[in-house]
Amino acid sequence: MFSQTKKKDSLKEEAIKAVNLYKKNFKEILPAQTLQGEDLERLNSHSVADALRYFSGVQIKDYGGMGGLKTVNIRSLGSQHVGVFYDGIQLGNAQNGLVDLGKYSLDDLEEISLYNGQKSEIFQPAKDFGSSGSIYLQPRTPVFKGAGKTNLVVRAKSASIDLFNPSFRLxxxxxxxxxxxxxxxxxxxxxxxxFRYAKKYPDGQQAYDTIAKRRDSDIKAKRFETSLNGTVNNGSWNIRGYGYISDRGMPAPIVNSRFNGRGARLSDENYFIQANLRKSFFQNWKPS
Incomplete structure (x- = not known):
C-alpha cells in the first residue's frame, strides 16, 4: 500500500566530468607461451631447459650427463633455428652453433616466453626475424616491499652424483x-x-651381468650477474653485466663392453655488458 505513495524528487544539475579511456592498439599475431612470477618459482627446476618442458610443441634434447648440452627443438625445425634472447641480447655459440640452455639458471629470471616465430612488435633487430622459433629470457628486476631496502636469497642444492650447487642473490x-x-x-x-650392463648369448643364456660406472660427465661452472636499475621521469634505465665460466665433460658411448671410452671436453667463457634507456618525451608518443 505504501508503494503507491508518490513522493516528489528533487534533481540538482551538475556538470559530469569527462573520463578518458586509452587502449593500446596492439594484438599479437601468434600468442606466446609464458611462465613468470610465482609459477616459475613453483617449478623447482634447475635450469631453463627444465622449465621449457612444460611448454607445448617443444622437444628437449639432452646429450648426456650433468655437463652435456641441453638444446630445444621447436616444431621439428632443428635446434639451429631457435633464437634465444637474454634481456634482448641474442645468445650464440661459436663452437657448434647451438645454445646450451642448461647453463642458464632460473634464480635470476622473471619471465620465460616462447614464440613460434618472434614477437609481434614492429621495432625488432633483424636477428629476431631470422629464427623459426624464439625464446625470450627476462631477468628479474628488484622489488622491495614496504620499507625494506635489502633482499637476500641463499640456496644450496645437492644430489647423489656428488652435486654441489650453492647460489645467492642480493x-x-x-x-x-x-x-x-x-x-x-x-x-x-x-x-x-x-648403471647395470648385461649381455646374453643368442640362445638366451646370460653371458654376464655387471655394474659399471659412467665417467667423463663432470662439470665445474661459475656464473655471476650484476645489474643497476633506475627510473627517470616517464622512463627507466638499466645496466647489466653477465659472466659464465665452465669446464665440463661429455661421456663417450659404450661399444663392445668398453666402459672407459674417452669422452669430449667443453669449455665456455661468456661475458657481456649492456645498457638500455627508455623514456617518453611526449604524451602520445612512447618508445618501443
Missing part, C-alpha cells in the same frame, strides 16, 4: 629511484653414476 635499494642486484652461482659434480 638486492639493495640505493635510493628512491636507484637499486642494484648481484647474484652468483657455483656448480660442481664428478658425474660418476652406476
Amino acid at each position: 638486492e639493495q635499494k640505493i635510493s628512491k629511484r636507484v637499486s642494484a642486484s648481484f647474484s652468483a652461482e657455483f656448480m660442481q659434480s664428478d658425474g660418476i653414476y652406476r
Whole structure:
C-alpha cells in the first residue's frame, strides 16, 4: 500500500566530468607461451631447459650427463633455428652453433616466453626475424616491499652424483629511484653414476651381468650477474653485466663392453655488458 505513495524528487544539475579511456592498439599475431612470477618459482627446476618442458610443441634434447648440452627443438625445425634472447641480447655459440640452455639458471629470471616465430612488435633487430622459433629470457628486476631496502636469497642444492650447487642473490635499494642486484652461482659434480650392463648369448643364456660406472660427465661452472636499475621521469634505465665460466665433460658411448671410452671436453667463457634507456618525451608518443 505504501508503494503507491508518490513522493516528489528533487534533481540538482551538475556538470559530469569527462573520463578518458586509452587502449593500446596492439594484438599479437601468434600468442606466446609464458611462465613468470610465482609459477616459475613453483617449478623447482634447475635450469631453463627444465622449465621449457612444460611448454607445448617443444622437444628437449639432452646429450648426456650433468655437463652435456641441453638444446630445444621447436616444431621439428632443428635446434639451429631457435633464437634465444637474454634481456634482448641474442645468445650464440661459436663452437657448434647451438645454445646450451642448461647453463642458464632460473634464480635470476622473471619471465620465460616462447614464440613460434618472434614477437609481434614492429621495432625488432633483424636477428629476431631470422629464427623459426624464439625464446625470450627476462631477468628479474628488484622489488622491495614496504620499507625494506635489502633482499637476500641463499640456496644450496645437492644430489647423489656428488652435486654441489650453492647460489645467492642480493638486492639493495640505493635510493628512491636507484637499486642494484648481484647474484652468483657455483656448480660442481664428478658425474660418476652406476648403471647395470648385461649381455646374453643368442640362445638366451646370460653371458654376464655387471655394474659399471659412467665417467667423463663432470662439470665445474661459475656464473655471476650484476645489474643497476633506475627510473627517470616517464622512463627507466638499466645496466647489466653477465659472466659464465665452465669446464665440463661429455661421456663417450659404450661399444663392445668398453666402459672407459674417452669422452669430449667443453669449455665456455661468456661475458657481456649492456645498457638500455627508455623514456617518453611526449604524451602520445612512447618508445618501443
